[in-house]
Amino acid sequence: MPAPTIATVAELAGVSTATVSRALQRPDKVQPQTRERVMAAVRATGFVPNSQARNLRSRASRTVILLVRDISNPFYLEIYKGVEEAAVEAGYKVLMGDARNDDERIQHYIDMVHARHADGLILMVGRFPEVLKAELGRLPPIVIALETFPDLSLPFVKIDNVAAAAEAVEHLVALGHRRIAHITGPMPETLAVDRLAGYRRALAAHGLAPDEALVVQGDFGLAAGRAAVRRLFETGTDFTAIFAASDQMAVGAVSELRARGLAVPDDISVVGFDDIVLADAFEPPLTTIHQPRFDIGRQAMARMIGLLAKEPGGEDVVFATRLVVRGSTGPVKSDFQLKRRRRP
Amino acid sequence: MPAPTIATVAELAGVSTATVSRALQRPDKVQPQTRERVMAAVRATGFVPNSQARNLRSRASRTVILLVRDISNPFYLEIYKGVEEAAVEAGYKVLMGDARNDDERIQHYIDMVHARHADGLILMVGRFPEVLKAELGRLPPIVIALETFPDLSLPFVKIDNVAAAAEAVEHLVALGHRRIAHITGPMPETLAVDRLAGYRRALAAHGLAPDEALVVQGDFGLAAGRAAVRRLFETGTDFTAIFAASDQMAVGAVSELRARGLAVPDDISVVGFDDIVLADAFEPPLTTIHQPRFDIGRQAMARMIGLLAKEPGGEDVVFATRLVVRGSTGPVKSDFQLKRRRRP
DNA sequence: CTGAAAGCGCTAACAT
């Protein structure tokens, strides 16, 4: 037998299809006893409304695309969880897209909004997609999460990266470190720029002269952390601590330091950023900046729902971060120069 | 102005809407020059087909739900990537659902198939959902990935867990270990059962007597790895190596061993399962079983696409795994008992 | 090869 439609239910309940629709969508618009008859018929037939027909008519898909920079980064998992939970509660679906910094893929996901596969876009990508710049006038509903694009005034949910980075560096300074290296994110993305600014601000606040040799560019990935440490050694730069703009890079840095016979934190202290799931299981447990990922996800989706419902309110939110001090940072060692010479 | 529809294009091209539809869907069914006129009109209007209207008519959603056991496990990321890539290529979308071992959530995702939000289900959950058992006769298209449910004959993509687990244990035996503990997955799920079977098979193959005190149940999560080690100590069980049924548990176990003053691999060797992204950045780098996650994801989606297209073929696939030997395993130490007494 | 016309299953507008 074919799947029951609204007409099947209407016939069985002895009402019109419009009444069935109303009983299901706006129960208060129909008399209790009629509603009960309809509900009984729904149960009897096992009717499930066809969402496509409904969406076609109501011109909505009740789907949101979460477009992330790089799906391989476990950082996004907790965010997705928050987004998904808020979505399910509100009867929305979430498609997660992997931007891979690839314009073609980004275009693909944006086209999906035009093709009515999705109603809106939660962006967590490093730069504002070129394809969207072309049509700034008629953008689909967009919420920016974590990232920011200074020129645009779009609703956002984020953290204060400058302050968080400064806090991380303050922590190292308080431990006596003076030669603090920084592994940045991919410049000139705002995330990377802001964290670098926080690093510089903290140094300046303590009268420490900036040294460009201490700043190495990365891309948030594990391999970049390793490469950055290699580079610091190649340039013969002295340092006793590293502030990495992501945990993945911090982990890579620790791994490379160790390969060169240096101990963390005994020889070099390392601070990360993100507090990924395995940060506290790592050896040594990683000192890092914790972000309330789940809440960020939930809030981003909540804003999106407000946007789609054309509700007036909706405040941009800046979430608080906190420094989590674990085992990868310790007091500076004065005999570092000696140890350094031992390396192969 | 409202979004252009197929009628807008038809008018501009001076053809009927049916011809526009054909030019777009089955270009070979329309004369080259007509097609060119249509395409020009499409470009001129910026027309994007409304997927909802199309799907309503063609009774498909071109969407697949990937239902995973626990989204927090980074293990699934690479699988998702594989699924998503195959999906995008074939014009499909992927919704990732978090089962959380919660029947209500699972029900929610299954309802989505009935409501035509999705065409099929790729299952990566520990047990076959109760809600589906009730309707074994008219199941939606389902592909089982990684997991297996012995009673059901559904298309699957998996690895040989028994053989892989046996290989892991063989490796420990070859290093001289005789007292090898095993931290299982959640019993009685097939994944956990199979890996335990592989562990036992390898022991038996070398004439090592099974000892139930060496087997501790876990749930694949980090905390379970820690708890399992605590339990081994509480029961006063002797062991020189651990085979954990997941990397997350292996990491938890290492962390707990270290907290008790034991070194890995000097005092205890540890083998994991999965080869998660951070496995080789971990200290010590984790010896583990590598699974071709991306390919498993791709293949699962490929099978689903075949299923939906009602193509005849479609072979069940068993992917090869491989043992990756890193730093967390080493030769057994004979003075282990002595060290053991030093612990707090 | 192309056009006319009939829906897919639902909801919104307009009646009553």
Add this chain to the structure above:
DNA sequence: ATGTTAGCGCTTTCAG
């Protein structure tokens, strides 16, 4: 409060 009617935008017969 309920019913009637008219589509949403597309694909798919069926004719020609």
